[in-house]
Amino acid sequence: MRRPDAVRNGGPILGIETSCDETAAAVVTREGEVLANVVASQAQLHDRYGGVVPEVASRRHLELVEPVLSDALTESGIDLDDIGAVAVTQGPGLVGALLIGLSAAKAIAWARGVAFVPVDHLHGHVASLYLQPQPLEPPFVCLLASGGHTLLLAVREPGGFDVLGTTLDDAAGEAFDKGARLLGLGYPGGAKLDRLAREGDANAFSFPVARVPGLDFSFSGLKTALLYAVRDLDEAELERRRTDLAASYQRAIVRALVERAREAREQTGFERLAVVGGVAANSELRASLPEAVFAPLELCTDNAAMIASAARHRAAVPYPEFLGLDVYASLS
Numbered sequence: 001m002r003r004p005d006a007v008r009n010g011g012p013i014l015g016i017e018t019s020c021d022e023t024a025a026a027v028v029t030r031e032g033e034v035l036a037n038v039v040a041s042q043a044q045l046h047d048r049y050g051g052v053v054p055e056v057a058s059r060r061h062l063e064l065v066e067p068v069l070s071d072a073l074t075e076s077g078i079d080l081d082d083i084g085a086v087a088v089t090q091g092p093g094l095v096g097a098l099l100i101g102l103s104a105a106k107a108i109a110w111a112r113g114v115a116f117v118p119v120d121h122l123h124g125h126v127a128s129l130y131l132q133p134q135p136l137e138p139p140f141v142c143l144l145a146s147g148g149h150t151l152l153l154a155v156r157e158p159g160g161f162d163v164l165g166t167t168l169d170d171a172a173g174e175a176f177d178k179g180a181r182l183l184g185l186g187y188p189g190g191a192k193l194d195r196l197a198r199e200g201d202a203n204a205f206s207f208p209v210a211r212v213p214g215l216d217f218s219f220s221g222l223k224t225a226l227l228y229a230v231r232d233l234d235e236a237e238l239e240r241r242r243t244d245l246a247a248s249y250q251r252a253i254v255r256a257l258v259e260r261a262r263e264a265r266e267q268t269g270f271e272r273l274a275v276v277g278g279v280a281a282n283s284e285l286r287a288s289l290p291e292a293v294f295a296p297l298e299l300c301t302d303n304a305a306m307i308a309s310a311a312r313h314r315a316a317v318p319y320p321e322f323l324g325l326d327v328y329a330s331l332s
């Protein structure tokens with residue numbers, strides 16, 4: 001029997017991501033080529049609740065993790081015996097959801113004797129930029145805007161980053177989702193609001209962009225402003241002006257992100273600016289920062305290719321220590 005610590009160092013990395021409501025598995029080579037990237041979204045399941053229900057997410061991950069892993073291996077054409085390492089999101093995220101991925105990864109690493117690499121979800125998002133065919137090399141300033149986080153990072157080497165700024169309240173994706181909910185678009189609403197905004201006038205409503213000191217963000221006031229604007233309109237008027245509300249609201253979020261990202265680049269003196277995370281899929285943000293490198297669309301929202309990518313620059317935890325690892329819910 002193969003020893004659990006007999007690491008096949010050069011083999012591809014099997015990535016697993018279950019931190020929120022996407023069950024994802026991917027196979028990535030050591031050179032950063034994506035051989036398979038399978039994402040099973042639970043969005044529809046949570047739509048009726050208006051947000052992710054943690055216990056429902058955990059149960060669904062449990063059902064999906066095995067078929068998603070099988071699909072990724074089949075798609076990659078790589079046999080489980082030829083995998084060199086298993087990389088998994090350890091946190092931050094929903095504890096019960098993370099535990100499903102972590103347990104699956106431990107089981108595979110132990111049973112197959114392959115290296116085990118725990119990955120921080122945020123490092124994963126940044127590492128979506130390191131994949132082929134156009135890998136980005138540090139140094140760069142990175143705007144990470146997702147449903148859970150809004151961060152400005154100084155990335156000096158592939159294995160790490162320093163935080164330059166963060167949100168003081170809601171994340172940018174959360175602001176999109178809450179706005180979309182107020183406009184009756186369901187969950188998660190970021191992409192739907194993006195589509196609706198294309199038909200509206202972004203100057204129709206004036207929504208405030210909070211100016212907070214340093215390189216931090218604040219989005220909670222914006223959400224309240226939209227709430228009041230919606231309340232002031234009767235049903236027919238609201239229906240008529242929904243596209244304008246969406247466009248104006250999106251403009252305010254995008255403006256805040258663009259301003260701060262440019263300030264961060266100026267302050268650090270870094271030449272390049274990159275944008276990752278679910279909100280990096282936003283069409284107005286992409287158009288408003290023509291100088292920035294954006295993660296490819298399919299790698300903006302949660303996926304396991306980015307987790308496997310991050311594992312290329314992180315140390316494996318040896319057997320048997322990895323069996324004792326736990327997940328973590330929030331940024332330390």
Ligand code: KG4
Nearest residue numbers: 146147148173190191278279281282301302
């Ligand atoms: O990175 P991600 O998949 O999950 C977290 O790590 O949080 O980001 C999901 C977030 C959601 O809030 C979703 O509404 C937002 O990204 N999002 C968008 C767009 N596509 C996804 N927000 C604005 N415009 C989009 N096109």
Ligand code: ZN
Nearest residue numbers: 125146301302
């Ligand atoms: Zn994410």
